[in-house]
Amino acid sequence: MKILWLTENYYPNRGGMAQSCDRIIYHLKQKGLIIDIVHFTNRVKNIKLEKQINGNYIACPIEEDISHWLNILSNFLITKMTNKYQFIVAFGGYLPIFSAPVLSKWLNLRLITMIRGNDFDSALFTPKRQEILFRVLENSERITVVDSEKKWKIEKLFPNKTVDFISNGIEINNWKLTASHILNSRKWKSLNVENTRKVIGLFGYLKRKKGIDFFLEALIKSKKVQHVHLLFIGELADGLIEFLNNEKIHYTTLGFMDKFELLSYYPACDGIAIPSFYDGMPNVLLEAALLGIPIIASDINGISDVLKPNFSKFLFEVGNLESCIVALDNWLTTSIENIDDISQKLKKHIQDNYNEQIENQKYINLFNSMKL
Numbered sequence: 510m511k512i513l514w515l516t517e518n519y520y521p522n523r524g525g526m527a528q529s530c531d532r533i534i535y536h537l538k539q540k541g542l543i544i545d546i547v548h549f550t551n552r553v554k555n556i557k558l559e560k561q562i563n564g565n566y567i568a569c570p571i572e573e574d575i576s577h578w579l580n581i582l583s584n585f586l587i588t589k590m591t592n593k594y595q596f597i598v599a600f601g602g603y604l605p606i607f608s609a610p611v612l613s614k615w616l617n618l619r620l621i622t623m624i625r626g627n628d629f630d631s632a633l634f635t636p637k638r639q640e641i642l643f644r645v646l647e648n649s650e651r652i653t654v655v656d657s658e659k660k661w662k663i664e665k666l667f668p669n670k671t672v673d674f675i676s677n678g679i680e681i682n683n684w685k686l687t688a689s690h691i692l693n694s695r696k697w698k699s700l701n702v703e704n705t706r707k708v709i710g711l712f713g714y715l716k717r718k719k720g721i722d723f724f725l726e727a728l729i730k731s732k733k734v735q736h737v738h739l740l741f742i743g744e745l746a747d748g749l750i751e752f753l754n755n756e757k758i759h760y761t762t763l764g765f766m767d768k769f770e771l772l773s774y775y776p777a778c779d780g781i782a783i784p785s786f787y788d789g790m791p792n793v794l795l796e797a798a799l800l801g802i803p804i805i806a807s808d809i810n811g812i813s814d815v816l817k818p819n820f821s822k823f824l825f826e827v828g829n830l831e832s833c834i835v836a837l838d839n840w841l842t843t844s845i846e847n848i849d850d851i852s853q854k855l856k857k858h859i860q861d862n863y864n865e866q867i868e869n870q871k872y873i874n875l876f877n878s879m880k881l
Contacts (some may be wrong), residue, residue, distance in 0.1 A: 510880075512839065513618065517548075517549045517600060517605060518530050529677060536866075538869075540873055545590065550571060553569075553791065579604075583611070587615060594616065596617050597620050609622065609813045620650055621651045624655075629654075645816055651879060654789075655675065655790040655873075657674050657814050675872060676868065679865060684799055684800075690772045697774065697777055702740070702777075706759060706767070708777055708779050710774070711781075713743045715741060715746055719783075723784055723830070723833070725752065727833035729756060739753075742762075775800050781802050786827060787810065790813065798859045801856045805836055807825060815863065819858070820854070823839055
């Protein structure tokens with residue numbers, strides 16, 4: 510089985526989508542699929558092809574005149590790539606979704622669109638992007654999503670399309686703490702956090718849709734600021750530092766880190782907050798849960814898929830300040846023993862239901878079901 514895979518998010522890119530793309534492709538290749546990856550990237554100046562195990566890596570430049578490079582890419586694929594692909598995959602992102610309908614027709618390939626993160630949410634009510642989104646969905650033979658809510662929404666808009674809900678997975682055997690991780694986290698905590706405070710971690714691209722402003726407002730209104738130290742790791746929204754200083758909130762900010770660098774900071778966290786207004790199924794959710802760290806999160810989309818109904822004690826209604834305040838209070842007042850019990854059960858839940866083998870098999874089943 511040979512697949513042409515379009516993505517904006519792939520190694521060495523950082524972020525959750527790049528991690529997911531790397532993980533999914535790696536495990537599909539391990540099962541013998543041949544995948545040629547087209548990576549839209551600003552790291553090259555010309556089309557670049559590299560041989561890889563079970564496929565090729567094709568880097569396509571991103572410049573202001575992207576139409577030029579899409580024309581170059583299409584000519585390259587038509588004339589140079591003689592592989593007889595069965596499918597073309599648009600793995601989220603603007604350029605894969607924009608270019609896939611045309612490339613699928615010219616290359617005579619069946620199109621599978623994988624909606625990731627906020628591809629659907631951010632485009633849905635943006636006029637020009639909605640047109641691009643709807644075109645790729647209309648031209649797709651199959652559509653995959655990472656949360657049940659998007660499955661329902663797309664099926665309502667496109668009732669004749671088959672939409673597969675395939676949860677994110679996590680590599681169970683590779684995501685473990687070592688003695689050095691624990692030592693590093695304890696050292697950081699002892700140097701930066703007062704003993705009377707609990708640490709809440711907020712990791713990733715901390716933009717408006719991630720609900721950071723909302724979460725800080727809830728924290729202030731809860732009157733529990735003196736009990737908390739916030740650990741921000743990633744890309745912060747403009748004005749956040751000034752706000753934290755003005756409100757006298759105790760915090761640490763660290764730059765964006767690779768996934769495995771985070772293992773020296775996850776254990777320092779007493780809880781991980783994911784207050785998103787809309788999202789898919791965040792990798793940080795599975796990462797924290799597998800390490801036995803409680804999740805304080807909005808009850809949306811993929812978060813709710815993972816945590817409801819058995820792990821909803823620290824969930825809050827999306828955008829509801831009072832509900833968020835209650836969740837924070839529940840987290841702060843729950844005994845260490847109960848926290849440990851909840852965390853261990855959640856860890857087992859992730860191991861049993863969200864491992865990479867289950868994720869991989871669902872994609873294998875999808876491709877097999879489409880064989881002619």
